[in-house]
Amino acid sequence: MLVLGIESSCDETGVALVQGEGPGVPRLLAHALHSQVEMHQAYGGVVPELASRDHIRRVLPLAEAVLAEARRSLREVDVVAYTRGPGLAGALLVGAGVACALGAALRKPVLGVHHLEGHLLSPFLSQDPPEFPFIALLVSGGHTQLMQVDGVGRYALLGETIDDAAGEAFDKSAKLLGLGYPGGPALSRLAQQGDARAFKLPRPLLHSGDLDFSFAGLKTAVLTQVHKLGDALDARKADLAASTEAAIVEVLVRKSLMALDRNALGRIVVAGGVGANRRLREQLDAACAQRGVRVHYPELALCTDNGAMIALAATMRLQAGVQQPTTSYAFDVKPRWPLQALASA
Template sequence: MSQREPLILGIESSCDETAAAVVRGGREVLSNIIATQHELHEPYAGVVPEIASRAHIERILPTIREAVREAGLRYEEIDAIAVGHRPGLIGSLLVGVSAAKALAWSLDKPLIGVDHIHAHLYAGLLEDEPVTFPALGLVVSGGHTSLFLMKDFERIRVLGRTIDDAIGEAYDKAATILQLGYPGGPRLDKLAQLGDDEAYELPVSMLERNSLDFSFSGLKTALLYAVCGKPEGRGSSARMPRDASSLSDLEKADFAASFQRAAAQAIVRKLRRAFKQHKVKTLLTGGGVTANSRLRHELEQMAAQRGLDLRLPRMEFCLDNAAMIAGLAAERYRAGAFDDWTLAASPRSETVSS
């Protein structure tokens, strides 16, 4: 291995973003290319796994070539190939893992598999200073809402997770209720900034007294009933008495703002509980929902009040990206923790539960 800072090519294809990036030394992002699939999935109001995997096949090599070109490098100058190999949609993951193996083999470079969730926790360190452990870690996305205790990036324990909907899924469903279109989360956030977050009282679920688990199904249902009324009739004949088309633009904005307030408070209150149970002063955050303006504001307020070292990813590193894959892989590269050709894609993470 060279003594200079390693140049890692990262590949990400866990869901519906085809991404490749080159990162030097785990921090300096030389390129970060993302090919989105929003236009393919918009007609279905959600990600269709078969469509996603086929799009990855078409886009993976052009995306990798663009990442290397933008970094101003030749393939031979790359020190290792890293890939997000778990968790995610198995068909999508297989595309990235196969491409990474082929590149590593053809270039005779080390192969490094990275857990997608752990990479989200690393995203806040990109273009920033190293972090002090132990730390709490929070991942909030369309598929995950999890809280971790971290001794480092290899020793991570689950403290709590959602027992029903992930927060990003709840945002998307709220946007569907309000008839905002796809992708729902960003549209909900934009509309909420025009509304009154105290216009409607929506529930903040805390579950049992000491629980660090999350729940968003009650909040989602409360919004549905507030907007559409309670269902009339039973079984398959049940109908909602109205829908969001009867609302004014201002009422929609108020509902969006009130929903975001309740969702963000559910996260922050659980974090306050976690910091009482675990005496740490660092909070790493990641996942697509860290781009949400209300949640970012609430996290920044809490960190200022408690004197925390809060790491919020830059906006370009909130959504699925390969820079976080390459960044975290640098930690494993320095430790010589390489994978062989048996590296497998997996739909599940292997993080240890509490």
């Protein structure tokens, strides 16, 4: 089974080709990605209309490049998969429209995929793929969730953010520090030069007793420190960045360990853009090693949005028999779509 995957939920256009090989883990044959970061930098954030237009320009050339790299033709594709949601409505419509048009032209079925399920399953393409069941920490610019994952399509929500996501806290704090867009990676790089103990920033909900997150108060605390520092901010910017990163990471690690303990599981998957954060990986690895817990991450190139995770999720859903593709090419998208809704679909 050969699956072509298209990702267009926000500001990255991704296309990939995945080969399903019986009951085994699918194999990534080729993938290509175009990031819109440079285009959106002038605006300090993603402009939805510009994102949609750029997806239109990029998706077919990327598909051609992927097919050429894999030495396959469109006629060999068995299923065309695309991101159905969540994401920016206009951007999602581009990928869905192209996928369904390709399916109709080739007379091949199509399958809409949940963006977060793609992230959650992406470590299966790594050199150290996980096994079910496991705890999943989905942590990105738009989502921070802890899930119990018992199999493909079998997801139970354990906790989530009640306001800002962790990636959002990184980006907003970076903006307060004048680090530009995209802020999260810039803040993390600067943090490596600073003292994480320099500022006592809050760890919201750290002792709440539940598995929910909150990062809006941390952003406010960073803003307060910026105002207090005034003209001295430049001299202390690295310290404030390091202290901010430390606060976010401590909450993520502590809540993840709590989820593992409460559900008596010995394996955790970390997925989403923030999963590439160096401090998060170091601290979670160290804490889990002490407990004999296995930690799995996507390959660094697959932490951000990409077509490989969409093709993979489609292939694994088809292999598990939890979803069938369709030859009805009338499509819709779901800009808001809770991952746990898949469990009852």
